[in-house]
Amino acid sequence: MNKIESLSDLFQMVGCDVTYYDLGRHITKISPQQAIQFDRKQQAYPFPFRQHAWLACLLKDSQTASKSLLENGVIWFLKLPLDEAGCLNLGTRDHFIKSIVDKILHKGEAQGLSEALEDSPYAFKPDQERMASFHAILGKQLNTSTSSFFDSVIDYLKSPLEDNPEQWQELGIQGIAELAARANEPTYTPLIIKAIQQANPAVISALCHALEHETLPNSIQDVLIQQLEENQDPFLQASFIRALSRNSLDNRLLLPLFGLLGSLVECQDEDTHSIAALAAKCPHWLASNPQLLRIIMEKLAHRQDGYIAFKQITAELSQHPETRQPLWTLLRSQHISSQLAQAVNHIFTQTPGNLH
Known part of the structure; x- marks a missing residue:
């Protein structure tokens, strides 16, 4: 051999x-x-x-x-x-x-x-949303037929949504993922926009999580930015960020992002949804805008959680090739708050936990 x-x-x-x-x-x-x-x-x-x-x-x-x-x-x-x-x-x-x-x-x-991966410590099982998106993307690339769930999603979005307010509960994640995989096809772009604007929040969230794997056309970006400005639900705000994350940072996003992040010296639990979405899905945004990166790190340093969230996100961003240098430039700066400086001093003293 x-x-x-x-x-x-x-x-x-x-x-x-x-x-x-x-x-x-x-x-x-x-x-x-x-x-x-x-x-x-x-x-x-x-x-x-x-x-x-x-x-x-x-x-x-x-x-x-x-x-x-x-x-x-x-x-x-x-x-x-x-x-x-x-x-x-x-x-x-x-x-x-x-x-x-x-x-x-x-x-x-x-x-x-x-049987290669049975009981293997190196195997993992993607969650339901990720698996649905993977199969949708793979199926589209291989030009295989869509599932019956896709037809149900299309029928739902072509109908007046107010006439069947509970119909969304019958939709399958696979069909939503298959729609997202076709975000750049003119036939389906208007249906995605309608969903973002009118569908039940659970459908909007699932669709946004599937859209995060696509580089979106301008028309879908526009409606997501509008929703980010107008919608006050922290879970949906994080979903809109995720949906936009495959694209470059649009300057129109800065004002709504700064607005939803709010004060440098406060970080409530609801703030962590958008912060986690930005750190996990949008490191290229943070690398291109030092002010956005600073706001996130300052807010995390002010959380009363023993720096757990701060350490977790610092570890993640320091491993990413685009954010590594901007992050450490910020953390070594003489112009950060005393609270952030203290968080930096404690950065290696505890094992990071999970940010939920």
Whole structure:
């Protein structure tokens, strides 16, 4: 057996073609060149999220036509830790590879591959929304048929929503995700706009969470910015931010964002919804606008939670290639508040907890 020194070597050994997607911050197809570079530690992992690489590996037999991938292929969901430089932790990666090789040697390739991730510490299961969006994006790229849930969503949005106020409860997440995957198609853009403006809040939230994986046309951006200005529900405000997160920071967003973030010296629990959305989904916005970054860090430093939220978000932003330098420039500044300076001094004294 040839020496296996990378994930690519592993898949080549078993005769599989592999296509990688990142499922961390957003769902993003990884180019073959990017895959080679991070797999062999030539470059940092391009889409770090919570100090891990969240990978969907689509495996198919080298002789299988791509159109039958969903029926005959295998999808692995892998969560691999990153080192301080943002590269794959090679020790962990090699341990994972060895565990797969051992299973194949004992059970044969077919059974070994199908059972490869059973009880594996490196496997993860995407949540329902993320799985629905992944299948919607994958299905659109492979030009497969939409689900029956999609038809139900379209029928719902084409009808007068006020006539059937409870009909939204019958909609499936998969159909909403399939609609979001078609945000740039002229046939469906008006229906998405109608949903954002008129649908039940639960539908709006689910749609926004699916839209976060798309680069949106101007017409949808416009209505989301308008809703962010007018809607006072903190959960929906965070959803609107998430929906816009794949796009660059629009200057029209600054006023509503500064408005909803409010005072530098107060951070109520309802404020954390938008802060979490900005830090988790929009680090490129924070990197491009130091004032927005400063407001978030000041507010977190003023929370009475033992700096738990502050430490968690600092750890996340310091791992992101775009925000690492702006963050540490801010935290080392002589012009920050005493409360933020104190938070910086305590940054490594406790283990970060979870921000809900």
